[in-house]
Amino acid sequence: MxxxxxxxxxxxxxxxxxxxxxxxxxxxxxxxxxxxxxxxxxxxxxxxxHKLTGRPTPATPIPDINSPIAQLGMKLFYSKSLGGDKNTACASCHHPMLGGGDNLSLSIGVAADKPNALGANRQTTDFKHTQVPRNAPTTFNIAFWKKHLFHDGRIQRLENNEITTPDMQFPKSDLLAGDSLVQAQARFPITSAEEMRGEYLSASLNQTLRRALAKRLQENWLEEFRKGFNDPTATAEELITEQNYSEAIAAYEKTQVLIDNPWKDYIQGDKNAISKDAKKGAKLFFTSQNNGGAGCANCHSGDFFTNEKMYNVAMPQIGLGKNSGKTGSNDYGKELTTKNPKDRFKFRTPSLLNVEMTGPWGHSGAYTSLEAVTEHMLSPNKSAENYDQSQLTQKNIKLDDVKNNTLEAVKHGVHIQVKSHATKDDVKYLVSFLKSLTDPCTKDRKCMSKWIPNADMNDPDGMMLHAVDAGTGKPL
Ligand code: HEC
Ligand code: HEC
Missing domain, CATH: 1.20.5 (Single alpha-helices involved in coiled-coils or other helix-helix interfaces)
Structure with a gap:
């Protein structure tokens, strides 16, 4: 050969x-x-x-979006009934027309000034409620994660194939987690005060809250659940349980498979599918630093563009943080779960499929352009030290400690070799390559419509989120 x-x-x-x-x-x-x-x-x-085929393999079976369970899951994903104070749905921060996220650096949940207004102009002036400390990752391709969900991987598939979650002391298995990481995850946003819960049952255990929300749904959702679970005679108490609503939400999320991109077409033989710049970017991306490349595929490996491992890459730390460090506004990442100081500042390697659509980037959304985050990945220390916060467009983000917090991560030791001679052209080529990972469907309202409820769909309790763009006021 x-x-x-x-x-x-x-x-x-x-x-x-x-x-x-x-x-x-x-x-x-x-x-x-x-x-x-x-x-x-x-x-x-x-x-x-690199054994690339253009087709990542899912970690869990993927249902059809038209299956009854995924259709039920879609309605639940858009229902503010799962928000404790009835003002927030999953889709408030994970909208298909916003790259499966919210286009904000830091998410705004229960504290939104206008609950139905989404996107980069969503705002809060409510300082009584705490703000969300991290950037919302995309729900696209969520079924492909084999090991970790969340930026810090705190939902984790263990060696024995069971799942540990924040309800347990790490690394104990959570027997209520369900079958998939996706279902295990869906049981948590509703318990977070700043994301969905608000002040509802604020003194209660997570499981008490989940059951109370099931009771709330039992009032109006019986027909929907009977259809969704194909069980026409079951009672509301039998069918509308926290296990079943999280399973249905997960079924819907898993159907968001968006992996048909020009890079895949290129791999499969269409040599004109990507531009020349993108080809130069691909070469840099997949070539190790020893051989003159940028070594990105050391971590963003395979067809899903992640090895699912955790590293400190000194992403700038903006916002309220997770109660870490001297400032209290730092975010120690994986260490918060494992309590192991070796895991300080470690975050999961993100997938890069559709990365063009999922900004702002980094676990706290500190970078608002693909160029800036790419430059960071080429020379993390330098970018972290010179971080330019004027790129942020979102208002009311706490920025007092950005410098101190970010430098603490730099000092702790970055797990990335710095490409010493990175040039402006390297950035241009890499960005061009990253854009070839975008599934065109993500830019097309018609193509995405199967994941957005029709306005005339049955809305069992009148709580469906009818999202509008916070800037233009137009329906999303
Ligand atoms: C207020 C905004 C907000 C709402 C509402 C919200 N999320 Fe999220 N979501 C986030 C943020 C922020 C993260 C990252 C949190 C972290 O890593 O610590 C996240 C993480 C996730 C992830 C993990 C993605 C990954 O790549 O690891 C999934 C899946 C998800 N959310 C699904 C849901 C579902 C299902 C609901 C409703 C039950 C929901 N979210 C409600 C903001 C939100
Ligand atoms: C040592 C492992 C490692 C290497 C090498 C690496 N990355 Fe990353 N990358 C990460 C981790 C970890 C994050 C998330 C860090 C965070 O949010 O705190 C990340 C984040 C990103 C993001 C932001 C994604 C998002 O959704 O927010 C982009 C884009 C990116 N990397 C591109 C690259 C490029 C291009 C290269 C090569 C120049 C590269 N990475 C090299 C581990 C790596």
Whole structure:
């Protein structure tokens, strides 16, 4: 195989020389084709070495969006009935037209000035309620995570295949977690005061709250649950349980598979699917630093672009944080769960599929452009030290401790080799490659409509979120 490649490369080189001659004669058009094939050959080698197919494998079976259980899950995902004070739904921070997130640096839940107004202009002036300390990750492709959910991986699949959650002392299994990481996760946003719960049953245990919400749904949702679980005679008490509503929400979320992107088409043989800049970016991304690349695939590996491991990459720390460090506004990440100081500042390697659509970036949304976050990943220390907070557009974010908090992470030791000679062009090429990971469906309201309830859908208790863009007021 190697020999064949070598042979092909020499033929190519020979052609390039002939071409160069030709260029002087004015046959410019051929040049593109020739140069493109040289890099195509290198990429084909990298694709083989990294065993890429363009198709990540899911960690859990994926239901059809038109199945009764996913349809029930969609209604629950958009229902403010699961918000303790009835003003917030899952979709308030994970909307399909906002890249499966909220387009904010830091999410705004129960404290929103206008609960139905979503997107980058969603605002809060309510300082009585605490604000959300982290950026909302996308729900797109959630079924592909095998090991960790949340930025700090606190929902985790253990060696024995059971799941641990924040309800347990780490690393004990949570026997109520359900079958999948997605279901295990869906049981937590409703318990968070700042995300969905508000002041409702604020002194009660998580499980008490979950059961109270089930009781609330039992009043109006029996027909919906009978359809969803295909059980036409069951009673509300039998069918509307916290296990069943979290299972249905998870079924809906799992259907959000958005993996058809130009990079996949390229891998599968369409050499014109991505631009030349994107090809140069791919080469940098998949080539190790020792061989002159940027080494991104050390961590963002495989077709899902993550090894699901945790690292300190010194992402700037903005906002209220998680009660860590001297300032109290730092975020120690994985250490908060494991209590192991070695895990301080560690966060999960995110997937990069659709990353163009899921900004702002980093666990606290500190970067508001793909260029800036890419520059950070090329030289974390330098970017962290020179972090420019004027890029933030969201109002009312606590910024007093940004410098101290971020430098503490730098001092603690960053787990990334710095690419010493990164150039502006490297950033341009990498961003171009990252954009080739966008499934065009994510930009198309019609294509996304199967994940957004129709306005005329049965709304059992009148609590469905009818989201509008907070800037334009138009329906999302
Ligand atoms: C107020 C905004 C808000 C609401 C409402 C909300 N979330 Fe989230 N979601 C977040 C934030 C912020 C995180 C990251 C938290 C962390 O990592 O500590 C998150 C994380 C997640 C994740 C993990 C994604 C990953 O890649 O690990 C999933 C899945 C998710 N939410 C689903 C839901 C579901 C289901 C609901 C409703 C039951 C919901 N969210 C309600 C803001 C919100
Ligand atoms: C040592 C492992 C590692 C390497 C190498 C690495 N990353 Fe990352 N990357 C991470 C982690 C961990 C995060 C999340 C950090 C956080 O939020 O605190 C991240 C975040 C990102 C994000 C933000 C994603 C989001 O959804 O917020 C982008 C974009 C990114 N990396 C691109 C790159 C590029 C491009 C390279 C190569 C130049 C690279 N990374 C190299 C581990 C790595």
């Amino acid at each position: 190697k020999n064949l490649l070598g042979l092909l490369t020499s033929i190519l080189l020979a052609n390039t020389i002939i071409f160069n001659y030709g260029y002087a004669q004015g046959t410019h058009n051929n040049s593109v084709a020739e140069n493109t094939s040289a890099i195509d050959l290198e990429l084909s080698d990298l694709i083989k070495r």
